[in-house]
Amino acid sequence: MKLARFSVNGWESYGQVEGDRVQVIQGDIFGEHRLTDASYPLERVRLLPPTRANTFWAIGLNYAAHVAHQEHALDAERIRRDSSAFRPWQKGTNCIIGHNDYIVLPPEADYVHYEGELVIVIGKPARRVTPEDAPNFILGYTCANDVSGEGAWSKDLSNWRRKSSDTFGPVGPWIETDVDPHNLEIITRLNGREHDRGSTSGMTYNCYAIVSGISQFATLRPGDLVLTGAPGSVEQLHPGDVVEIEIPGIGTLRNPVRGE
Amino acid sequence: MKLARFSVNGWESYGQVEGDRVQVIQGDIFGEHRLTDASYPLERVRLLPPTRANTFWAIGLNYAAHVAHQEHALDAERIRRDSSAFRPWQKGTNCIIGHNDYIVLPPEADYVHYEGELVIVIGKPARRVTPEDAPNFILGYTCANDVSGEGAWSKDLSNWRRKSSDTFGPVGPWIETDVDPHNLEIITRLNGREHDRGSTSGMTYNCYAIVSGISQFATLRPGDLVLTGAPGSVEQLHPGDVVEIEIPGIGTLRNPVRGE
Numbered sequence: 001m002k003l004a005r006f007s008v009n010g011w012e013s014y015g016q017v018e019g020d021r022v023q024v025i026q027g028d029i030f031g032e033h034r035l036t037d038a039s040y041p042l043e044r045v046r047l048l049p050p051t052r053a054n055t056f057w058a059i060g061l062n063y064a065a066h067v068a069h070q071e072h073a074l075d076a077e078r079i080r081r082d083s084s085a086f087r088p089w090q091k092g093t094n095c096i097i098g099h100n101d102y103i104v105l106p107p108e109a110d111y112v113h114y115e116g117e118l119v120i121v122i123g124k125p126a127r128r129v130t131p132e133d134a135p136n137f138i139l140g141y142t143c144a145n146d147v148s149g150e151g152a153w154s155k156d157l158s159n160w161r162r163k164s165s166d167t168f169g170p171v172g173p174w175i176e177t178d179v180d181p182h183n184l185e186i187i188t189r190l191n192g193r194e195h196d197r198g199s200t201s202g203m204t205y206n207c208y209a210i211v212s213g214i215s216q217f218a219t220l221r222p223g224d225l226v227l228t229g230a231p232g233s234v235e236q237l238h239p240g241d242v243v244e245i246e247i248p249g250i251g252t253l254r255n256p257v258r259g260e
Numbered sequence: 261m262k263l264a265r266f267s268v269n270g271w272e273s274y275g276q277v278e279g280d281r282v283q284v285i286q287g288d289i290f291g292e293h294r295l296t297d298a299s300y301p302l303e304r305v306r307l308l309p310p311t312r313a314n315t316f317w318a319i320g321l322n323y324a325a326h327v328a329h330q331e332h333a334l335d336a337e338r339i340r341r342d343s344s345a346f347r348p349w350q351k352g353t354n355c356i357i358g359h360n361d362y363i364v365l366p367p368e369a370d371y372v373h374y375e376g377e378l379v380i381v382i383g384k385p386a387r388r389v390t391p392e393d394a395p396n397f398i399l400g401y402t403c404a405n406d407v408s409g410e411g412a413w414s415k416d417l418s419n420w421r422r423k424s425s426d427t428f429g430p431v432g433p434w435i436e437t438d439v440d441p442h443n444l445e446i447i448t449r450l451n452g453r454e455h456d457r458g459s460t461s462g463m464t465y466n467c468y469a470i471v472s473g474i475s476q477f478a479t480l481r482p483g484d485l486v487l488t489g490a491p492g493s494v495e496q497l498h499p500g501d502v503v504e505i506e507i508p509g510i511g512t513l514r515n516p517v518r519g520e
């Protein structure tokens with residue numbers, strides 16, 4: 001089942017996506033809700049970020065191929081150190097945008113790249129859950145672009161600007177609830193051309209280990225989002241670019257890029 | 261004016277604190293609202309964290325005396341590096357608790373200390389504001405305890421557990437809207453005994469510089485909270501302790517401590 005958050009005629013709702021239409025859901029998708037008879041053509045609605053996340057967690061360097069790529073491209077010592085343990089971090093919820101929204105490059109950023117990733121959507125409050133129990137606390141999965149500055153910003157040490165500048169967190173287009181998260185392809189296209197293709201089977205910490213690990217210290221709440229890492233190579237973004245993250249079985253998150 | 265968020269009889273509201281009573285506010289304190297005739301004795305209500313923050317920003321090492329104390333106590337090289345630039349970070353909103361709530365020490369933490377701090381409460385969406393304009397985007401100020409693990413956890417590099425474990429972010433007791441934020445004393449007491457006293461006049465980056473600085477890249481939204489740094493020394497917390505952060509002119513944030 002595909003669950004989308006959308007706005008239409010200045011009004012916001014959740015809906016269930018079927019083909020080229022979205023059927024309105026009444027109520028709270030994390031609690032009591034029901035499917036109504038009302039529906040809209042997808043092309044008439046604006047897709048919003050699929051949840052209002054309280055926290056936007058991330059695991060960096062979660063694929064061996066990505067670690068190797070980053071070691072080659074960036075500060076090898078930092079990459080080796082950061083990939084040597086389970087070390088989640090938080091991307092600011094301020095940076096979350098939806099499908100088709102612009103990624104805006106601040107003039108201060110000399111280098112910004114995309115990172116196409118699978119995202120876990122939390123469905124129930126999770127605290128000290130085991131990896132075996134973790135699936136019961138997950139509502140579904142969606143696509144994200146962990147837009148990241150490097151260059152001079154990588155010297156910030158805190159990730160604040162390079163990872164959490166406004167618009168650096170595109171998420172969507174919707175939540176897929178019925179999918180095996182560890183057997184998915186992640187395809188990243190820049191201006192229509194495929195640049196990277198990886199499989200979630202290559203994760204170092206899989207989705208259930210990640211949810212379990214974070215929940216040992218921090219309660220995950222309904223709607224919270226967890227980035228699971230980029231599988232392979234990354235590419236610089238420039239104004240005028242269009243970047244697409246496709247995860248077959250979920251959907252395609254598309255975002256144009258512009259300067260501020 | 262003192263604005264408190266509270267619950268009473270299973271019902272939540274904002275109110276204005278006057279002496280030992282809280283008068284109910286109807287509406288949204290960040291938008292349309294009015295004071296009603298209803299009021300409760302403060303001792304009958306439960307004070308809640310003063311806002312539902314979307315982001316919980318922090319500036320570390322913002323007082324020379326605290327930098328000196330931490331250099332002495334911890335990894336001097338890390339402290340010097342982290343205090344050498346404007347480097348905000350985010351504490352997870354998952355860790356926010358209110359006045360009188362328990363700080364809970366996870367069994368995995370070998371060392372946890374308090375950090376008494378002044379907190380900025382954002383009142384209006386702020387993006388690319390100047391330090392001169394910053395006061396117009398601030399609703400008021402409150403107290404916080406930036407509870408922090410050190411010891412083995414300081415090797416995490418990411419602050420996730422040591423700064424964002426559940427309950428590591430006490431905030432309150434309420435928001436004071438009429439106060440000069442740069443001429444306040446911060447007094448920290450452990451089990452009734454004063455352990456630290458500092459003045460906000462010693463900030464490296466003052467409140468307006470902090471709000472302006474963060475807003476260059478990340479929009480601050482109504483209710484967002486910004487920790488401004490601990491002024492002096494810190495002390496380890498143990499189960500059974502009671503820690504109080506008093507900022508005369510604002511109020512006293514009190515939290516008991518227990519093991520998990």
